[in-house]
Amino acid sequence: MRVRDGLFKLIGLCLVAGVLVAGLLFPAAGGAGILSNQMSNTVDDLSADLTSNQSPLVTRVLDKDGNQIASLYDQYRLPAAPDQISQNMKAAMVAVEDRRFFDHGGVDWKGTLRAAINDVGGGSTQGASSITQQYVKNFLVNVVHRNNKAEQLRDQEANIARKLREARISMQLEQRMSKDQILAGYLNVVTFATNVYGVGAAAKTFFDTTPDKLTIPQSALLAGMVNNPIVLDPWKNPDKALQRRNFVLDKMAESKAITKQQAADLKNEGLGIVPERKLPSPSCVGAPDYAGFFCDYVKEYLEENGFTKDQIETGGYTIKTSLDPKMSKAARDSVKKSVAPDSPNVTNSFAVVGSGPQAHQVQAMVSNRTYGIDADEGGRSYNVVSDPSVTFGGGSTFKIFTSAAALENGDAGLNTVLPNPKSVSVKRNGAPRFEQPQHTSNLNGTGPTISLRSALEKSPNTAFFLLENKVGLSKVLQMAQRLGLRHTMQSNTIGNPPITDPDDQRSKDDRLNQPQSKFYQTKLSFTLGVSAVSPLEMSNVMSTINSGGTWCPPNPVLSITDRDGKPVPVPSKPCEQVISPDVAKALAQGMSEDTIGGTSAAAARAANWNRPDFAKTGTTNSNESVAFAAGVDNYGVASMVYSDGSNPAPLCGGKPIVAGCSGGDKGGAFGGSAAGPPYFDAFNAILGDKKVKPVPPAPDSMLTSGDRAPVVPYVVNQDVDSAKEALSKAGYTNVVVKETTGKAKQGTVLAETPQGNVVKGQQITLYTSDGKQQ
Structure with missing residues (x-):
């Protein structure tokens, strides 16, 4: 054998x-x-x-000072x-x-x-x-x-x-x-x-x-x-x-x-290992509470601009961001004073975006919530700051878009007297005969007429309802898109992508199957801010106004290097002049009285606030969400407080803010009294004794209604040939086309600058998609 x-x-x-x-x-x-x-x-x-x-290596995410705030990885x-x-x-x-x-x-x-x-x-x-x-x-x-x-x-x-x-x-x-x-x-x-x-x-x-x-x-x-x-x-x-x-x-x-x-x-020695296994969190959940939502937005921003999730989590990059830790911590502390972190039904989201003609760097994105999966402890696994998460809307902050469109088209100047009845029933301009009138009323009577300047300060509903109808809904909706509500206007009324699957019963509901840019083409309630909005985008709206009318994408990234320390280019959307500097100055000046004698004045006085700024408050009719948007120094800011639980209820005033008033004993919450205080508290600490930046005066041409420079056709999302034809017909023949990285079909116009009031003959630059990110 x-x-x-x-x-x-x-x-x-x-x-x-x-x-x-x-x-x-x-x-x-x-x-x-x-x-x-x-x-x-x-x-x-x-x-x-x-x-x-x-x-696969670990990607490190750093704040602007070089401190690590998160590790992102698939394999440690x-x-x-x-x-x-x-x-x-x-x-x-x-x-x-x-x-x-x-x-x-x-x-x-x-x-x-x-x-x-x-x-x-x-x-x-x-x-x-x-x-x-x-x-x-x-x-x-x-x-x-x-x-x-x-x-x-x-x-x-x-x-x-x-x-x-x-x-x-x-x-x-x-x-x-x-x-x-x-x-x-x-x-x-x-x-x-x-x-x-x-x-x-x-x-x-x-x-x-x-x-x-x-x-x-x-x-x-x-x-x-x-x-x-x-x-x-x-x-x-x-x-x-x-x-x-x-x-x-x-x-x-x-x-x-x-x-x-x-x-x-x-062999006589013990194992000598550490007491317990501790790996760094592989996601933004491990970031500090002032940086979690910011970190998540960094990933969102990079994926939108051509990076894949796998690249980010395996590339071994070092991502230096624009997060300002001092500002973020001050903002975090302020929102937690406003709303308890474990509040069962209330979120306070707060965003700060830098202003400037070349870039809008995101400085802070915080909430009383933390970025995480433990809902019982106040964690939220979605981005309550960057997403259109304020489902009940930004309230009267949307009156900014009606005002901007009216100023641009010459339908009103800051001193223009507007009708302001206690209530109105309005037949929409251009509506078919069978369409019913639309209604709104003022919370408090402010007189039969009011100037646009005072209307921005006192925020009556009827004046803006009538002004919006005069300007035209399509122009107001387009203005919201131009000024900065890019993702918001593409979402449906509750902040999600439109539902188009015919097998989904919800696809039959117009509120859910259309983007807001389409749904509100027939609804004057848009100016009252009744649908979902992104706090980050609202802060960038204020940054756009603060930048003389230049919109830039809210960018959280300063630089990226690869595993070998070599710079990695980050594609980004180009900045656009979306309204004229004159309109931007008029908007800022029109909102400059809010913290002095307007709807947030009482909260400003209580906080000993004396810095020049421009602001607009918002409160939805049901008090389920309130908002405060401002431009101060070189920043655009948005503070939004809203009911976010499975059983949403009206917000109550007082501190801390809670949802569900008992017989109204505490009174309802308002934009000035509930969303404004975190802004005053945070920026008192952030700006300290820094020299003040005055709000620019409005040009004389913007004080009254009347003729303006022509408004250049808005051709974003058109194919380049159709766009050039539309511009040419309107008298704009000096058109320069530049190709840029994009997800849209090649030749689609992604950006247009300048927009708004543009003298004929001035050069118009169109940025078209190369289609490489499809």
Whole structure:
């Protein structure tokens, strides 16, 4: 029997050796050669990937001062160069995984043939893979196919085809990389525990140290764990982990990396791991409470501008943002004074955007809520600051858009007297005969007439209802889009994407199946701010006015560098002059009295506020949401307080603000009294003794109604040929077209500047999509 067994082993050995040699050296020979030939097209690519080692890394998000606010990752991996890994770690891994690593050329033939004889003879299966081959396998599993379970299983199949591929790539690697580079590559890609990849992350997780400082017993523990990270978890199975570590110490002694006496002495030491496993949060949930929503917006902004989620979470980028920690903390403290963080039904969202003609950098995005999944603790997993999350609306802050359209078209100036009855029933201009009149009334009587300047201060409904009808709804809606409500106007009335699936019953509801830009074409209630709005976009509206009428995207990113420290360009939408500087000055001047004698004056006095600014308050009819939008110094600001629970209720006045008044004993909340105080409190702290910036005076031409410079056609979202034709017909023939990165079909106009009152003959620049992000 022994002779026969030996013969079978010899035959098996010959077969395995023949297949390996044929497959590796003569790719066209036999079945194994055919398999090898089929794989040859990918081998060079894989070898190149392994050489560059583009493994998933942690992306760091920093504030403007360079302080880290979040880690974003799919795999927790902290890369280490060969000279940043201790010799102890290298010796331990070689001793236990591949004693002949420094002698073979990528494949340990002796070990491979020994394992083959053992496997053919019916013994326990032996892998016999070299460290180079293990590097290949782990790279395929953890990097190339990390999102493909089926391919990961194939990467680990016990068959000759896989072994051939690994062997061929390993032999190529040995020609391209030094042994030290291969060993470091393996140590950077291998799994040490669930979501702990590479020796850098392992050193940090288990010992709170860096890989260059790993001791002999620490190195032995880590080297032993890669054999079975789950079973050898030192927190869950300390005895098994200790047994494995001591085994590695013996192997280190056998390989002469340490002496037998050292191994014996070190076996008496405990595991020495940190008390509990603590990985940094892989998402914005781990950011400080003043930075969570901002961090989430950074991701949203980058994805909108061409980055993929996977790129962000694996690219190893360093993203320096515009988040101002001092401002953010002051704003966070202020909103928490206004509304308790664990309030069951009330959110106070607060956003600050910098002003300027070249960029609008987002400075702060905070809430009494935190960015997280624990709703009982006040966590919100959606972005309550950037999303159109204020579902009940911004109230009278939307009167800004009616005022801007009226000023631009000459339908009113700041001193124009407007009719202001106690209540009105209005037939919409251009409405078909069967359409019923629309109604509104004022909360308090303010007289039969009122100037536009005073109307912005006192905020009567009927005056703006009638003015909106005079200007035309389409112009007012377009103005909201132009000034900054870009995502808001594309959402439906409750702040979600329009529902167009015919199988969804909600798609039959016009409030839900259309964007606001379409739904409100026939509804004068738009000027009363009755539908969903984004606090961030509302703050950018004020920044646009504060920038002399220049809109820029609310940008949270200052710079990005890649894993090698090289700058990464960030595509961004171009800035646009969306209203003339004269209209912007008139709007600012018209709103400059609100904190002095208007709807927020009492709250301003209570806060000892004496800084020049311009502001507009808003309160919905049901008091379920209130708003305060302002421009001060070089910032646009929005504070919005709204009912957000599953059973929304009117907001009550008082501190802290709660939802659901008991018999009205506390009175309803209003924009000035509820949303205004966080603004005054925060900016008293933020601006301190800084020199004041006055609100510019309104040009004389904007004081009265009458002729204005013509309004250039708004051609955004049209194809470039149609846009140029429309401009030409209106007398604007000096048109420059510039292509920019975009998701829309190639040639679609993404931006237009200048807009509004533009003298004929002036150059109009159109930015068109290159279609590359489709």
